[in-house]
Amino acid sequence: MNTFISIIVIFGLLVFIHEFGHLIFAKRAGILCREFAIGFGPKIFSFKRSETVYTIRLLPLGGFVRMAGEDPEMIQIKPGYEIGLLFNNQGKVRQLIINNKSKHPDCKVIQVEKIDLEDKLFVSGYIDDQEDLITYSIDDKAEFIYDEQATQIAPLDRQFGSKTKSQRAMALFAGPMMNFLLAIVILAMYAWLAGTPVNESVVGDVIEDGAAIEAGLEKGDEVLAIDGQQVETWQEMTAIIQSNPNEPLDFLVQRGTNQFEVTITPDERVGPDEQVQGVVGIYQQTEKSLIGAVAFGFTQTYEFTKLIFESLGMLITGQFSLDHLAGPVGIYSYTDEVATLGFLMLMQWTAILSVNLGIINLLPLPALDGGRLLFIGLEALRGKPIDPQKEGLVHFIGFALLMLLMLVVTWNDINKFFL
Template sequence: MNTLIAVIVIFGLLVFIHEWGHLIFAKRAGILCREFAIGFGPKIFSFKKNETVYTIRLLPLGGFVRMAGEDPEMVHIKPGYEIGLLFNDSGKVNRMIINNKSKHPDCKIIQVEKIDLEHDLIVQGYVDDNEGLTTYHIDEKAEYVYDEQATQIAPYDRQFGSKTVGQRAAAIFAGPLMNFVLAVVVLMAYAMIAGMPVDEPVVGDVTDDGAAIEAGLESGDRIVSIDGQSVDTWEEMTSIIQANPNETLQFEVEREGELFDVSMTTQEREGPEEEELGVIGVTAPMERNFGGAILFGFTQTYEYTVLIFEALGMLITGQFSLDHLAGPVGIYNYTGEVAAMGILVLFQWAAILSVNLGIINLLPLPALDGGRLIFIGLEAVRGKPIDPQKEGLVHFVGFALLMLLMLVVTWNDINKFFM
């Protein structure tokens, strides 16, 4: 249950922040955003605020912001159609009833001769044979109603394609950008809670079973020298200790302005590359300050970014195989393991996943934000957009291939789980 809660909270936050970035920048550009969705598939919950419907959907595999103009309109009103018109106080059409007109007895029924919902915002039609052609002006926020479902019209200046290259690129890039911002904020919170290591040769805490506690070292003691070699930083101190496993070393220690000598025999611990390292059972001193937390958030996010790019490079060059990739099942299992280690480790894991989501979405692959940015870049170079049908086909094929990759990775996850 803890794993499920952790996964829902972390992935919900990552997807929400990503899509929120798209939404905010799109709205600032004046784009009509029809839907802000977390998940895919059937709707579980929805509500409408202003012009946007906010939904939670069944399959928690991502999310989307549906911007006007990105997809063809679901309803096309053509000459010869009979529709019902409802008007606002200004005399403009604010609702067009496509079917089930009997449920709206107060609407004016016309036979459409001409309609323009993008530029002129007019509908022309005949009420009956005795009346001539009449022109009605349409409110820019009018809705058409089909099967009792209302959808706001999208004048051309509210559509994604009407905006400048810069505005569209910003709306697309904002999603991954917000994932990097989230990583920085989460790591700042981590630093403020856990503290940041200080690069001074000072004892932070003493473990219960190390050489330091046997020698009487206490929190706050400063190591001045080891075997006559002076040390000025935590890194210098630890490098000497680690290089001498199972060795007796002489430490000069300062405590409250007084110096004294102690002898300690280092213990042995396996390092990250399976080498033997010396330890004495002390931790680095920690500090908590807002300025340092900001710096820690940015530097740690940068380090995570570099590591992920290195991993991607190894995947491209064949040093990693697809077996090393983790899909939803694998990430679920890893999140459970991390959650068991405590909230602070979970903070770091959330930051890593957020950076990873930002980078993956920026890859120049069809159907991803990076692929869409490539098409916008090509438009900027060519001076005209790519044929929307061709671009749509490329994204469709790319999405299908991504789903295929997801299935392969998920199958590998399941196999690992039962091995």
């Protein structure tokens, strides 16, 4: 149960931050954002603020921001239709009643002759079979009322496609960007809580039953030299220790105002690269510093980013197979393992997932933010936009292939963890 709650909180945070980036920069560009959704499928909860409906949906597998102009308008009014009109204080149409006009007795019923809801914003028609054509201006924030549900109209200047290439690109890039910023913030908070490593050859703490504690080393001891070789940094000290498993080493140690020598024989341990390394059982010293924590957030985000790109490169070159990829089931299993290690490790894991989400979305694949940015780049090179129908078809095919890949990865996860 704790793992399930952790997954919901982590995924909810990652998706919220990602989509919030899209929302904020789309609104800054003047794009009408109809809906901000966490999850897919049926709505569980929704409320409207300003022009946007905020919803939580049943399937917590992602989210979206529905921007005007990205999907075909749901309601079209053609010549010959009878609609009801309600007006604001300036005499402009503020609501267009599509059906159930009887529920709006104050509306003025008009038989539409011409209507423009994107550019000129007007409606012309006839009232009560009068011969005179009457024209009304439409407010740029007017609403359709269909089945008593209001939908705001989207003039051209409020649609995604009407914005400059830089505005559209920023609205798309903002989602992944926010994931990187989230990782930086989480890792900075982690470093503030746990402390940032100090790059000095000072013992931060000693492990019980380790070679160091048996030799008499204590927290705060500074190692000056090993086997006559001077050391000043943690990396210099650990490099010598790791390269000499089961080899007695003479440590020159400073404790307060006293110096003394002690012989320590590093124990053997198999490292991440499957090589045998020496360990003596000491931790690196840490300190709590705001500047150090912020720096740690940036540097660790960079290291995670580099590591993920290296893994993607190995996947492309065939050094990794699809078996190494993890889908929702695999992430759930790994989160379960990390959650047992404590809150701080869960923070690091969340940061890794956030970086991963940002990178994946920036890949130049159809249906992802990176694929859509690629089309904007092609538009800049060609000097004209790609045919929207062709672009939509490419994204549809890409989305279908991504879903197929997700199914394959999920099946591999099930076989790996449960079968």
